[in-house]
Amino acid sequence: MLVFDVVVIGAGGAGMMAALKAGEGNDLKVAVLSKVLPTRSATGCAQGGMNAALGNRDRSDSTEQHFKDTVKGSAFLADQDAVNFFVSEMPDLMKELDYMGVPFDRDENGNIAQRPFGGASKPRACYSADKIGHVVLHALYEQCLKNDVNFLNEWQMISMVVEDGKFHGLVALDIKSGEIHPINCKSVVIATGGFGRVYYSRTTNPTGSTGDGTAIAFDAGIPIKDPEFIQFHPTGLAHTGILLSEACRGDGGYLLNNKGERFMKKYDPDKMELSTRDVVARSIEQEIKDGFGFGEGMSSHVLMDVRHLGKDHIMSRLPGARETALIFEGIDIITDPVPIRPACHYSMGGIHVTDYKTCATTMDGVHAAGESCSVSVHGANRLGANSVSEVVFFGKYAGVGARDTAMRRTLGNNELIQKETKKWEAEFKRLREKKDGINMFEIRDRMGATMWNNLGIYRNGEDMEAALIEIDQLLEAYKDAFVGDSAKEYNKAFINYLEIGNSLKLAKAISIGAIERKESRGSHSRADYQKRNDQEFLKHTLIYKNGEDYKLDYCPVVVTTYQPE
């Protein structure tokens, strides 16, 4: 049996940082499990920048202002002690990243360059062209190679072994060989990323963003916090959900409905297209609802028009956006407007982290970091450029926390881990031998459509209740889901099966949280409860899963210096 002191699940920004810190300066056996090669992780998709109050671009910036912007942006649902911790130490972490070799753009003083970004009172997004995620991800991977981090690549975590609320170990599948392995360890860091693929076809996220770690922790009895808060990016390409750079709006692009009108004048006549992400996203959806969009159903869209900016501007300032539109929509934005529609972009909610300094959860031995968890730093709405910062920051502290936990805890019970392993070996075999059943891709597509239509940008109680019924039906159908590939080695269809199961559980958690939150706050916008209600809902949603039972609870938001306004 594989035995480690610390196991990290997920090799993105949070996971690799956790692995580096867990193994630094000690003899602990650390392993990283990743279902994809580390540099394929979603962290690499982040584009704009990462926030830190360095004051390089504007000396008058401060961690206090970063704090305020983050808390305000979160619609006051963020835990202010955690936010304070994050913003205060983030500048130091930037130096460390520089020392690791992350190639940042520089200013005229040779310092890390910073740019303005949405919701930030001062320009503090440290950038590297439009590829901050890519450069950070690769630098972390390079450091992992330097430190001989033990990677188990293309391994899928299947289950956490828990008995009576005590964490014992893990069960994981080596995708290449098809062997299912028991893993004994003293602590684990779950860093498996977000779950945008719950909104299957309308998301900017990679194909593997199915929240596997979050769902497995959920299954193990650890609650999910604030799942209902999903950030929708206004400009995803209509047919694929691929992100169309925010720079198109920033540079003066127009959003047009089927009458050729710049419809933003109905929703925010002052800022027009430069309104905040959530307002623009809602406006687009409203236009479509009211019949002023193009197309129908899942193909509905509006248009982004930048033709008036001229060929020169587009070729020099928006070449990436032009390239994206050409490849993925077949449209040249120099000559034609491009179809766009909001897409699910980020999951504010996730595994409930109880201690922001160690990233511990409700279960001893289990830590979580990155988009897979909720600390909560982003509350009801994340600021742009806060994500990459947050994942490497809490990845670091999760790694240190997991290291300390491993030094304190003992290994789990081998027999229990073996038993769970045998159970999954049998299940894998059963599914490989199953000859027919319900098409799992159809289940997935129905889930995606239901979530988009009923738990999207505009919500109301009736539609959400209908969604919950549908999700329950899909969970039932899933029991007879058909994998269709009998191979043991490299059975990606089986992985898809697990991913769809994980997504369904998260979809249900999202639905319950959204239904019960009878207010509008941040990214959660309800037609039937349009106001923010601090009296009743300045609190975090917690969803617990016990077998097929989902239970709702709440826990307080930590407010320190910034009273909600």
Next chain:
Amino acid sequence: MKTIFVSIKRFDGTNEWYQDYEVPYEKGKTIVWLLTKIREEQDVTLNFTVSCLHAICGACGVKINGSSYLTCSTTLDEVLETFKTDKLTFEPMANFKVIRDLVVEFDPKFERMKEVSPWLKPASHGSVETGFKQSETEFEKISSSSNCILCGLCTSECEQLAKNDGRYLDPFIFNKAYRFAADSRDADSTERIVASLEGELWKCVHCMKCTSVCPKEIDIAENIAFLRSGYNLK
């Protein structure tokens, strides 16, 4: 054109064969759309890797009609037009060990990549506490080579790798060596250059295939020449 005739090289760990599929043509689609359609509607046993779907993660390299592409950001029209055909033949990227169908093994390449110390060796003018100062010009020197997404298309096209007995390092590994050798924050490149030399740096034939295929437009062949000449390096 109504139908695309697709032939995909399959491999199940033991047997190798070409399997044929037919897909009705649709305008404005990418290659990954084509493969996904086949997989989800006709044959779920077909394996290929994708992740981000927008050419930043490097997961989706394949060979189509003998030339290497990223499936996510290559349009169907582009390939049909290039080869003036309605028949597309898919194979896994060349110069890799094949795991299954179009899925190839990267880990051994990453192991070899360690030979050139593909990480920053921090120079003494920086520290963990202060980071580094670096000028805009110095950043420019590493900005292109840092764009590498480890997609492997250069490996797939490399003429030397195709004929070499196994000592030669992949083009992307030389690129990494250069990326750090050219970084003003790096301490010393001697080890990396020696490792590159031992990795048969001077066997590159300058065919330019790596530079031509790179989806991030890195001039890998030029970086190899820079490694040889020491231009821009310490």
Next chain:
Amino acid sequence: MEKQKGDKQMKYSFFPGCVLNDTASELMISTKKVAEVLGIELVEIDGWSCCGVSHTGDINPMMTHTINARNLALAEKMGANKVLTVCNTCTLMLRKTELKTKKNDKLRAEINASLESTGLEYKGTTQVTHLLWALIEDYGLENLKEKIKRPLNGLKVANYYGCHIIMPPKFTGFENWRNPQSMEKIVDLLGATSVDFEDRLSCCGYHAMSTSEKEGMRMIGQGAQTAKEAGADVIVTPCPLCQMQFDDHQHSANKQLSNGDNLIPVIHLPQLIGLALGITPEELGLKKHTIEVIPAIEKALK
């Protein structure tokens, strides 16, 4: 891209490149003969020097730009607006300098600082081309067709492009590097048949023969083999370096790979065109090849 009937570019500044003087003298002969018959004037650049053959780029990239900028500056001095070459690598080396300096005034200034002592200034006003491109975009295939006296029906050719005429596309830029068709168009026009062979776009290994001889032999051996297996009578190439590889080393390569004794002849593009224009094989230097050419061609054309 393609020239229409009528208007043809008639005069070029000619950059022969080193090998045409000696080892590939048959290419000098055939190029000049073909140009004469087609009415193309080639004025050799006075004082040209070696382009650096890729290798100088491995020693000193700036110097490489400078020597090629000097070559182009000499052409500018002659009042040329286009420089024509018949070697792939010369084309790439000159094109690289031409295109890099077009986008980069700082680079051109740096180069001109080096050139100052020669009294030359590189202005960036000439365009570099290769005979293969010039025939299509300047001369016009329709015009070329009119000059054909001896259609090469029955001759099967393996078009071996050679890397540097197609890559990297940001410098060559004439056609799609993944599936170039310029040679096929010309061969078709000349009445011959292009065969489809696996190594049409492969590398001949010329630029690493001193450090990578073993692999180079494999490249030559395989290239010749797939051409033969596809039924080609002859390999034709627009690059004298590729031609040298196949002509000089095919025998050794065959031995190394145990590919048998059958040698396939390899000729230069102007020689193929020259045959179709009615020029005799002797006048095209076809007797100067290592691997005998004339019997194979005569047999195919019967």
